[in-house]
Amino acid sequence: MLILLAESADFQTSVFHCGGDDTYHWYYQRGLVTHEVVSAAQIDRFGRANNIQLTSPSGKPCACPARAAWPMSLTCTRTS
Secondary structure (H helix, E strand, C coil), rough: CCHHHHHHHHHHHHHHCCCHHHHHHHHHCCCCEEEEEEECCCCCCCCCCEECCCCCCCCCCCCCHCCCCCEEEEEECCCC
């Protein structure tokens, strides 16, 4: 519940706010971002990435931080 309240305050006090579609339009379509490096939450021995259903080596299910099925880190780069 506290996270939801913080997100509301962030939105109301931010100078600029954009979602995924806006980011795609402003950065990708204009060529400001040309490469994206994403690290997966879990990678198996075949190199397959998994960000949805994580398991420990014993097979026990684990939860992603904040229960989000989203990559752990995302780095965007710009070419000049």
